[in-house]
Amino acid sequence: xxxxxxxxxxxxxxxxxxxxxxxxxxxxxxxxxxxxxxxxxxxxxxxxxxxxxxxxxxxxxxxxxxxxxxxxxxxxxxxxxxxxxxxxxxxxxxxxxxxxxxxxxxxxxxxxxxxxxxxxxxxxxxxxxxxxxxxxxxxxxxxxxxxxxxxxxxxxxxxxxxxxxxxxxxxxxxxxxxxxxxxxxxxxxxxxxxxxxxxxxxxxxxxxxxxxxxxxxxxxxxxxxxxxxxxxxxxxxxxxxxxxxxx
Ligand code: UGY
Ligand code: MN
Numbered sequence: 437x438x439x440x441x442x443x444x445x446x447x448x449x450x451x452x453x454x455x456x457x458x459x460x461x462x463x464x465x466x467x468x469x470x471x472x473x474x475x476x477x478x479x480x481x482x483x484x485x486x487x488x489x490x491x492x493x494x495x496x497x498x499x500x501x502x503x504x505x506x507x508x509x510x511x512x513x514x515x516x517x518x519x520x521x522x523x524x525x526x527x528x529x530x531x532x533x534x535x536x537x538x539x540x541x542x543x544x545x546x547x548x549x550x551x552x553x554x555x556x557x558x559x560x561x562x563x564x565x566x567x568x569x570x571x572x573x574x575x576x577x578x579x580x581x582x583x584x585x586x587x588x589x590x591x592x593x594x595x596x597x598x599x600x601x602x603x604x605x606x607x608x609x610x611x612x613x614x615x616x617x618x619x620x621x622x623x624x625x626x627x628x629x630x631x632x633x634x635x636x637x638x639x640x641x642x643x644x645x646x647x648x649x650x651x652x653x654x655x656x657x658x659x660x661x662x663x664x665x666x667x668x669x670x671x672x673x674x675x676x677x678x679x680x681x682x683x
Pocket of ligand 1: 657
């Protein structure tokens with residue numbers, strides 16, 4: 437049936453919800469046999485870019501002048517960064533440093549969550565080296581002591597990194613224990629399940645496949661609804677002074 441112009445997608449000054457019915461594919465420079473659904477970018481108000489890359493077998497992302505984080509949603513990709521080489525399957529990921537050439541090549545039809553951000557160096561701290569790992573290898577931590585809300589931090593806890601990417605898994609009925617308001621912004625991709633997301637002063641039903649951008653100070657809260665866990669991948673800028681570069 438025709439959707440008669442309806443969508444759950446919204447774009448507000450403080451947040452955006454991007455739902456699969458509204459996705460438009462595009463090709464970014466350097467991509468081959470691949471398409472990008474750009475969810476967040478400076479055009480929206482974000483200080484980072486996040487897209488879903490849909491790749492054919494043999495497709496590649498091309499190089500990138502910024503830091504890049506890739507998380508495999510489906511399929512498998514080979515990542516070449518300097519002398520290092522890794523084959524990444526579902527829920528495995530790579531951090532690729534700014535200014536280092538690399539390649540990301542799909543071994544089969546694959547989908548990736550890709551986050552790119554200009555690196556903010558700090559004096560006396562060496563920039564991070566590229567590495568790859570797997571979500572399954574990361575120890576889960578209960579958020580604020582709640583065993584039904586588990587956080588896995590995919591990047592090392594180090595001032596060298598100027599962002600974090602975590603997965604958060606909510607058992608049915610679990611919720612953030614407070615409405616958060618913070619200077620950091622978020623890019624969030626729903627991986628499994630669903631629930632209700634409060635963004636600013638609106639409440640949205642959300643489900644796997646949806647993307648959310650939360651700008652700085654956007655009041656935010658989530659409660660998981662349904663009979664299966666809800667899980668999302670969440671980006672946050674981190675470890676840097678709000679006034680920017682250290683002089
Ligand atoms: O890390 C966070 O700020 C996270 N708790 N926010 C969120 O889930 N909306
Ligand atoms: Mn938050």
